[in-house]
Amino acid sequence: xxxxxxxxxxxxxxxxxxxxxxxxxxxxxxxxxxxxxxxxxxxxxxxxxxxxxxxxxxxxxxxxxxxxxxxxxxxxxxxxxxxxxxxxxxxxxxxxxxxxxxxxxxxxxxxxxxxxxxxxxxxxxxxxxxxxxxxxxxxxxxxxxxxxxxxxxxxxxxxxxxxxxxxxxxxxxxxxxxxxxxxxxxxxxxxxxxxxxxxxxxxxxxxxxxxxxxxxxxxxxxxxxxxxxxxxxxxxxxxxxxxxxxxxxxxxxxxxxxxxxxxxxxxxxxxxxxxxxxxxxxxxxxxxxxxxxxxxxxxxxxxxxxxxxxxxxxxxx
Amino acid sequence: xxxxxxxxxxxxxxxxxxxxxxxxxxxxxxxxxxxxxxxxxxxxxxxxxxxxxxxxxxxxxxxxxxxxxxxxxxxxxxxxxxxxxxxxxxxxxxxxxxxxxxxxxxxxxxxxxxxxxxxxxxxx
Numbered sequence: 001x002x003x004x005x006x007x008x009x010x011x012x013x014x015x016x017x018x019x020x021x022x023x024x025x026x027x028x029x030x031x032x033x034x035x036x037x038x039x040x041x042x043x044x045x046x047x048x049x050x051x052x053x054x055x056x057x058x059x060x061x062x063x064x065x066x067x068x069x070x071x072x073x074x075x076x077x078x079x080x081x082x083x084x085x086x087x088x089x090x091x092x093x094x095x096x097x098x099x100x101x102x103x104x105x106x107x108x109x110x111x112x113x114x115x116x117x118x119x120x121x122x123x124x125x126x127x128x129x130x131x132x133x134x135x136x137x138x139x140x141x142x143x144x145x146x147x148x149x150x151x152x153x154x155x156x157x158x159x160x161x162x163x164x165x166x167x168x169x170x171x172x173x174x175x176x177x178x179x180x181x182x183x184x185x186x187x188x189x190x191x192x193x194x195x196x197x198x199x200x201x202x203x204x205x206x207x208x209x210x211x212x213x214x215x216x217x218x219x220x221x222x223x224x225x226x227x228x229x230x231x232x233x234x235x236x237x238x239x240x241x242x243x244x245x246x247x248x249x250x251x252x253x254x255x256x257x258x259x260x261x262x263x264x265x266x267x268x269x270x271x272x273x274x275x276x277x278x279x280x281x282x283x284x285x286x287x288x289x290x291x292x293x294x295x296x297x298x299x300x301x302x303x304x305x306x307x308x309x310x311x312x313x314x315x316x317x
Numbered sequence: 318x319x320x321x322x323x324x325x326x327x328x329x330x331x332x333x334x335x336x337x338x339x340x341x342x343x344x345x346x347x348x349x350x351x352x353x354x355x356x357x358x359x360x361x362x363x364x365x366x367x368x369x370x371x372x373x374x375x376x377x378x379x380x381x382x383x384x385x386x387x388x389x390x391x392x393x394x395x396x397x398x399x400x401x402x403x404x405x406x407x408x409x410x411x412x413x414x415x416x417x418x419x420x421x422x423x424x425x426x427x428x429x430x431x432x433x434x435x436x437x438x439x440x441x
Contacts, residue, residue: 212379215339238412239375243382255375255411289410296403297372 001200002067003230005313006088007060007081010206010236010251010273011110016056020279024055057274057283058311060084061110062206064232064272068197072099072175076193076204078130081311082114090119097125101175103166104132105206106190107140115141116150126159131166131174133181133191138163166191182224184208185217186250194224200317202230206273209242209250210260218260225264229317232309233257235271235286254290261304262297268305268315269294283308318344322352325441328362328427328434329355334369337377346380353384356393362430363388366423368399378413385417394418398426 007013031050036042061079068074075085089098100120105111120126130137141163145154154161166172168191172179178196183189185208192205203225211217225231236242236251254271261269271290274283287308294304307313318341322331331352337345355361365381373381381397388395397419400408408414420426427434 212339212342212376218339239378240382240412240416243379244386244416253375253411259375292406293410296406297374 001195001197001202001229001317002065002069003202003232003315003317004065004067004085005063005081005272005309005311006065006075006085007063007077007079007114008058008272008274008309008311008313009061009079009110009276010234011061012276013059013061013080013110013113014276015059016280024280053284054308054310054313056280056310057308060311061113062105062273063114064204066177066195066202066204068176070176072101074175074177074195075100075102077105077111077206078102078113078115078118079111080114080117083117083119084311086117086119097127099127099129099175102128102130103174103179103193103204104130104134104137105184105192105204106186106188107132107134107136108188108207109144111207112140112144116145116152121157121159121161124158127162128159129162129164131164131172131179133166133168133183134189135165137165180224182220185211190250192224194228201228202232202317203228204232206232206234207250208234208252209248210252210256212243212256221260222264225260225266227264228266230268230270230315231257231261231264231266232270232272233261234273235290236273236275238286254286255293258290258294258297258304258306262294262301265302266304268307268317270307270309270315272309274308318348320345320348325427325435326431326433326437327360328364328430328437330364330366330423330427332366332369334371336372336374337370337380338372338374339376342374342376342380345377346383349380349384353387353395356388356395357391358393360393362394362396362434364423364426364430364434365395365397366399366426367397367404368401368423370401370404373404373407375411378407378411382413382416394430396420396426396429398423 060081062077063081064076142154190207235254239253239255356363
């Protein structure tokens with residue numbers, strides 16, 4: 001199973017400013033002082049060694065691909081990252097038709113905003129099947145295409161588009177992957193999904209607040225995450241913010257994510273849905289802190305790999 | 318949960334020990350409640366001496382956060398003291414250092430609580 005991140009930002013897409021790019025270039029040039037950089041090969045070696053970590057976390061709102069190498073595509077959410085995914089598919093060259101399966105966490109704008117710019121929807125012969133647990137699954141997609149929000153009505157889209165309602169507690173076969181949903185605490189509810197294929201398991205759990213006083217709910221999440229190879233987790237805020245000024249905003253923290261994954265014996269904890277107010281330096285600091293938190297609280301738990309998702313990240317489980 | 322406490326004039330020092338996590342967070346909350354009820358002007362100032370606290374999880378931090386909220390609502394004074402290096406790191410990583418009034422020693426915490434509490438501590 002391969003997991004590819006096309007959009008990782010929460011709430012609203014963000015872009016690097018010119019000043020931020022200049023600071024990054026400045027940092028790279030300072031690292032390069034005294035290094036041999038006379039040839040393309042030397043520069044490539046320098047970049048591979050000194051700039052190996054992601055240089056920015058990006059940009060686009062939620063869209064993650066679960067790839068098991070089949071003919072169909074399987075995506076989580078239709079944030080602005082779906083546009084980049086679609087462009088990637090288009091570069092593969094002409095094909096008679098494609099089928100895209102999209103599993104929706106919820107219908108908030110940052111999770112559907114990529115669909116009007118999802119090129120496969122404009123190509124006859126393509127099939128797009130959108131799955132979700134919300135009653136408003138279909139109406140939310142139709143509404144954002146309606147005037148005055150967008151110039152192309154949903155009914156005009158040439159691709160065949162279907163909507164399939166899912167239920168929690170049921171295991172579905174979607175594009176050859178076993179999929180199970182779990183209701184999460186978020187405004188209007190959201191749903192996390194567990195994907196399993198050939199002994200590998202990945203959980204997509206974004207836009208989910210965890211109430212620390214509800215131990216039964218905590219236990220349910222531990223069961224849902226149990227022994228997963230990867231948990232993609234809404235770590236938008238610090239624990240202090242998530243339990244004080246941003247309580248009931250529907251998001252969680254790095255600390256709670258680590259604790260849940262430790263209890264569930266997860267292998268890889270991936271922080272996702274980054275606060276649009278957090279810049280690259282802040283996200284890098286949070287990653288460093290989170291790895292340290294895991295280290296000092298590990299106890300008898302197995303070591304937990306920790307990463308921060310970035311646009312373009314590609315994980316093989 | 319056994320929660321040792323000691324009075325210094327108008328300040329009460331409460332000293333949890335060991336680990337506070339999901340398994341005992343509610344018991345910690347219950348044990349702390351009587352002290353928090355009196356955390357108000359004209360009554361007690363409360364100092365949490367964390368010198369013997371070895372570990373605190375998010376569930377435990379939530380109890381402390383609720384304690385801080387309650388004391389603030391009542392107009393009282395709550396000060397934390399003596400965080401061990403590991404506990405201090407947990408506070409820093411979770412950004413709870415921005416929520417609490419934290420001092421490095423019990424003496425400093427009592428000085429923050431009131432001059433009479435500090436005098437009682439130094440003459441004890």
